[in-house]
Amino acid sequence: MFWPLLLLALPGVFYLWSVHSSGLPIYVPVLWPNSYYNTRYGLAVLPLLALAAAALVAVVPPRGAAVVAALVMAAGAGYWLAHPGPEHWVTWAESRANSEARRAWMREASAFLGPRYVRGSGIVTSGGDDLAGIYREIGIPLRETFGICNGLPWIATLRRPDLWLWQEWAVVERGDKVDAAIHLAATEGIRYELELSIAKKFEPVIDLYHRAGDAHKPPQ
DSSP, X not given: OHHHHHHHHHHHHHHHHHHHTTSSOOBOTTSTTOOOBSGGGGGGGHHHHHHHHHHHHHHSOHHHHHHHHHHHHHHHHHHHHHOOSGGGOHHHHHHHHTTHHHHHHHHXXXXXXXXXXXXXXXXXXXXXXXXXXXXHHHTOOGGGEESGGGOHHHHHHHHOHHHHOOOSEEEEETTSHHXXXXXXXXXXXXXXXXXXXXXXXXXXXXXEEEEEEETTSOOO
């Protein structure tokens, strides 16, 4: 029994150690600074709690196991039955509170890009999952985007945009590697015009560029 117990205890110990060493802050709304941040890491001890709940039933005599099992289930479900709304679910509340600005620029970007994007024209995009929400909102398949998941071709494009950059649109976080590649392309005569900038508090600036032409090639 020792090794499974140790295995399930390790995630909780790890996060406690991280908080103690200042490597991982966790904020809960009832304590200073009264905000949400990383509360989801509390779920790391959920498997250990499940094992502990089962252990409570296992240690009582078989005659009373059913009663203890019912009490354990009632104790675990009681709070959620009394507070069924998602606003009481701390991990959901954290995601809602910390994504307001992100969801705002996502809606703004998708509303702008949706009616202007021509299927198949391609989008070069910054890495990460946040910008993917724009394409999901519009209904653009990820296969029409070109980003970090494309691996070596994406790296080659960042280094030599004059050779490999062809996408009609660029959706970037200002100052990142894709943004730098767009400006590098401009020195080679590949012009992308800034169509929209979105700035929200505590979020990176999102820039949307549209390809305006290639100084080395005649317009088609």
